Amino acid sequence: MPEFQISRESLEARDAVSDCDSIAQRIESYRHLYPKNNPKLIVASESADAAPVECCIPEVTLEELSADCLRSALAEHGALIVRNMFSQEEADTLVGAIDHVLDACGKSRVERANLSGTYHNPPANMLSIMPNKGMELGSLRMFNNASGAAMCVEAPSVAETLLQLYEEHGVQKLVGDYLGEPACLSVKKWVLRRSKLPVDKAGWHQDGAFMGTDINSINMWIPLTECGGETGAPGMDVVPERLHEVASSDGATFDWSVSDEYIDSSAFKSQPVAPVFGPGDTMFFDHLYLHRTQSRDDFTKVRYAVETWFFGASTFPKDQIPMAW
Numbered sequence: 550m551p552e553f554q555i556s557r558e559s560l561e562a563r564d565a566v567s568d569c570d571s572i573a574q575r576i577e578s579y580r581h582l583y584p585k586n587n588p589k590l591i592v593a594s595e596s597a598d599a600a601p602v603e604c605c606i607p608e609v610t611l612e613e614l615s616a617d618c619l620r621s622a623l624a625e626h627g628a629l630i631v632r633n634m635f636s637q638e639e640a641d642t643l644v645g646a647i648d649h650v651l652d653a654c655g656k657s658r659v660e661r662a663n664l665s666g667t668y669h670n671p672p673a674n675m676l677s678i679m680p681n682k683g684m685e686l687g688s689l690r691m692f693n694n695a696s697g698a699a700m701c702v703e704a705p706s707v708a709e710t711l712l713q714l715y716e717e718h719g720v721q722k723l724v725g726d727y728l729g730e731p732a733c734l735s736v737k738k739w740v741l742r743r744s745k746l747p748v749d750k751a752g753w754h755q756d757g758a759f760m761g762t763d764i765n766s767i768n769m770w771i772p773l774t775e776c777g778g779e780t781g782a783p784g785m786d787v788v789p790e791r792l793h794e795v796a797s798s799d800g801a802t803f804d805w806s807v808s809d810e811y812i813d814s815s816a817f818k819s820q821p822v823a824p825v826f827g828p829g830d831t832m833f834f835d836h837l838y839l840h841r842t843q844s845r846d847d848f849t850k851v852r853y854a855v856e857t858w859f860f861g862a863s864t865f866p867k868d869q870i871p872m873a874w
């Protein structure tokens with residue numbers, strides 16, 4: 550049983566000022582750090598002449614999870630699902646926290662003035678760390694707000710709690726071993742999500758299309774409520790195979806996205822799938838995995854999730870705003 554338990558009470562009892570300082574320092578410590586040139590990449594840009602593998606998403610239990618199993622699943626299939634990595638209680642506490650954070654982020658500055666710091670207390674250096682300062686931070690916040698999301702660091706007490714929870718579950722060691730060096734996180738791509746319905750259909754993408762591909766990455770995506778498949782709540786649509794490069798954006802809505810036509814073409818070995826997830830499951834994947842928020846017209850249920858992108862301490866995309874762990 551993990552020693553670190555999260556609950557609404559423990560979250561709200563935290564020192565919001567000290568958590569804010571701590572997140573500010575994590576951000577600050579990367580201000581003048583730049584990634585290595587020509588890094589050794591985990592995913593080569595060309596596939597080795599390996600034996601063909603079945604297109605599927607491998608699944609393991611928490612007991613079976615190791616850096617080796619993560620490495621071979623990502624090398625062969627692009628992703629790994631770990632069932633019940635976090636408990637129902639942990640998932641429920643995080644759902645409550647996400648409601649508070651997203652509600653706070655949706656309020657005006659005046660309305661936010663009376664809120665406690667637990668759920669909204671963004672560090673001041675979030676502004677100066679963005680290459681395009683207020684314009685960039687403002688449009689990021691607008692984009693997130695419109696899609697039912699917020700950067701985790703908007704609520705440093707939630708962010709610090711998650712880091713403790715991850716450490717307690719062995720994630721820091723796991724991703725460090727996978728990446729071959731200590732991990733850093735992304736200010737921009739560490740995101741709390743509460744889906745808005747209907748889900749935009751145009752969302753097929755690989756994060757490498759905007760992060761770049763000269764990086765080592767791993768995303769831990771944690772659905773906090775049941776979703777996917779026929780559950781009525783949007784899970785994730787994925788192309789379940791190892792890709793080695795960014796797919797064409799021809800005909801797509803954005804220069805970083807992929808059109809439905811391209812997905813339906815014969816460009817890939819596999820057809821998209823939409824796995825069913827339970828609260829506290831996780832899916833690990835990297836910047837070349839092709840996915841979108843599952844999209845169907847008949848969804849009726851909201852889905853909560855936490856998305857956390859980790860990068861190698863020297864193999865990060867600078868514009869995703871790395872921060873120390």
Ligand SMILES: O=C(O)CCC(=O)C(=O)O
Pocket residue numbers: 742756768770784785840841842843854856
């Ligand atoms: O939660 C979602 O539906 C989208 C998550 C995503 O695109 C990601 O984790 O990269």
